[in-house]
Amino acid sequence: MVNSTNIQVADNLTDNFRGYAALLRKIKQRVQLAQQRVIYAANEEMLRMYWDVGKMLQQSQDADGWGKKTLQRLAMDLKNDYSEIKGFSVRNMQCMMQFFNEYNQELR
Numbered sequence: 196m197v198n199s200t201n202i203q204v205a206d207n208l209t210d211n212f213r214g215y216a217a218l219l220r221k222i223k224q225r226v227q228l229a230q231q232r233v234i235y236a237a238n239e240e241m242l243r244m245y246w247d248v249g250k251m252l253q254q255s256q257d258a259d260g261w262g263k264k265t266l267q268r269l270a271m272d273l274k275n276d277y278s279e280i281k282g283f284s285v286r287n288m289q290c291m292m293q294f295f296n297e298y299n300q301e302l303r
Contacts, residue, residue, distance in 0.1 A: 249295030252288060 212218075252269075255261070266285045273283040 245291045246295055246298065248288070249291035249293070250299070253292045253295050256292075 266288050270285045
């Protein structure tokens with residue numbers, strides 16, 4: 196239940212300050228901008244991590260000549276070490292390698 200005293204206080208504040216609604220709108224816009232920037236930064240870092248992991252996998256495979264069983268073991272070990280993080284399946288690591296190979300110039 197909303198307290199009528201709280202409503203009266205809020206009404207009095209807005210009555211006493213004509214620019215309140217505009218100030219509130221500006222602050223909300225700034226908060227939304229910050230939230231968007233955080234999402235963009237997280238997505239950018241995730242892409243860089245995928246590219247880096249793909250690079251490590253590809254370079255290791257080129258140097259050592261390992262196959263799918265190594266990816267299976269990596270997937271299992273990463274799942275055990277980072278159980279709260281998804282995305283390290285064999286298929287995803289193959290996609291990371293493909294991502295690195297297809298975009299190996301753009302993200303440097």
